[in-house]
Amino acid sequence: MIRVYVPAMALLLALTAACGPAAPAASSSGRAAAKAAAAGDPFAGKTITLVVPNSAGGPTDIFARLVAQHLDRHVPGHPQVVVDNKPGAGGLVGINYVYNVAKKDGLTAGVFSGPFGFQLIGQEGVQYAARFAWLGAADESAVGFVHQSLGVRAPRDLAQPDGAIVAGGLSPDSTKDLSIRTFLNLFGAKYKYVSGYQGSADARLAMLRGEINYFEDSLTSWYANYLPLLKDGTVVPLGQRGLIRDGQIVRDPRVGDVPTYAEIAVAVRGETVKQTVEYRAMANVVRMVSLLLAIVYPPETSPALVDTMCQAVAETFADPEFQATAEKQVGFPIESVAGARAQEAAERILREASADAEALDYLRRLARQ
Numbered sequence: 001m002i003r004v005y006v007p008a009m010a011l012l013l014a015l016t017a018a019c020g021p022a023a024p025a026a027s028s029s030g031r032a033a034a035k036a037a038a039a040g041d042p043f044a045g046k047t048i049t050l051v052v053p054n055s056a057g058g059p060t061d062i063f064a065r066l067v068a069q070h071l072d073r074h075v076p077g078h079p080q081v082v083v084d085n086k087p088g089a090g091g092l093v094g095i096n097y098v099y100n101v102a103k104k105d106g107l108t109a110g111v112f113s114g115p116f117g118f119q120l121i122g123q124e125g126v127q128y129a130a131r132f133a134w135l136g137a138a139d140e141s142a143v144g145f146v147h148q149s150l151g152v153r154a155p156r157d158l159a160q161p162d163g164a165i166v167a168g169g170l171s172p173d174s175t176k177d178l179s180i181r182t183f184l185n186l187f188g189a190k191y192k193y194v195s196g197y198q199g200s201a202d203a204r205l206a207m208l209r210g211e212i213n214y215f216e217d218s219l220t221s222w223y224a225n226y227l228p229l230l231k232d233g234t235v236v237p238l239g240q241r242g243l244i245r246d247g248q249i250v251r252d253p254r255v256g257d258v259p260t261y262a263e264i265a266v267a268v269r270g271e272t273v274k275q276t277v278e279y280r281a282m283a284n285v286v287r288m289v290s291l292l293l294a295i296v297y298p299p300e301t302s303p304a305l306v307d308t309m310c311q312a313v314a315e316t317f318a319d320p321e322f323q324a325t326a327e328k329q330v331g332f333p334i335e336s337v338a339g340a341r342a343q344e345a346a347e348r349i350l351r352e353a354s355a356d357a358e359a360l361d362y363l364r365r366l367a368r369q
Helices: 028-038 059-074 089-101 117-122 155-159 175-186 200-209 219-231 261-269 271-275 277-288 303-318 320-329 339-353 357-368
Strands: 047-052 080-085 108-113 133-138 142-147 165-168 191-194 214-218 235-240 243-245 248-250 293-297 336-338
Touching (some): 047 089, 059 080, 133 303, 142 175, 142 219, 165 175, 175 277, 219 235, 271 277, 336 339
Antiparallel strands (some): 133 336
16 A cells, blocks of 8 residues: 655634733744734734645645645744645646635635646746746656566566557646656657546556556655665656756756766667757757646745745745644755746746747647647
């Protein structure tokens, strides 16, 4: 049996204000909240909701709940922090909710995974990721792997597997699905593509049920959910997306023994593969997910609230207790990006991903097949 670690939805008690002279003496946290509320603190006695556009138990959900455990200590007024899952359409339902519906009062933030794909691929002309107010981000790679029943032990084996390759995904225009399909297409592998899973947790169960045998997931999920399957031989890693450093795709050192898709492509097809549209499209997907886990406010949120929450998120990432919990829960240190840097990086990613029109058009066609 695979144990899936899902932290509790609300990990701290709600702050309570004093109810009048007849009420019992307030706790120190309650008195602090009441004092902050009297001083006009917008977060005192309130609840901040982190909206995750995927199902519970997946990597984005795990990351959001990790943040929720520690964020309240660093927000003025010490509000309660909860997670709300709004899955659908590979994440677009939840992203649209934060962008179009959520109030801009600082009490709703989105925690998204790879948010650039939809405006570049699925929602042409709507640049959600740049228009959001970025509060912080985490950078990590993702690992592509197969079920051992496929008989594939290395990428070269994809040409002659023991059975049919069945790749699972969330939605055709999600960056996860595009990453999976561009890698398989780069090797000319024949495969069946099954999309529509609500999140990584659902796809993992599908693999264990034998519905799919090829998938890709971020390090958060890889460490939290797949290492036991790796140890008993159920899954076999083939490659990783990698990280963008100084414009180049490099290995994420947290899975340093797993080669990047780019390395594999060059090893199998030679340096000239870099000129092909398939390779350039794959590299473009890596750019789109180079700020994999995003924490954002809706556009047009008050700059004062954005500044306050950017500071709180930065302090949360720097908190030794947060980092210790991260290593315990997901098995590796979080590599964080501050809000201002993340905002600049988001604009740069959109600009660079749009620069290769042929590769982008290839991805758009793939998303519509």
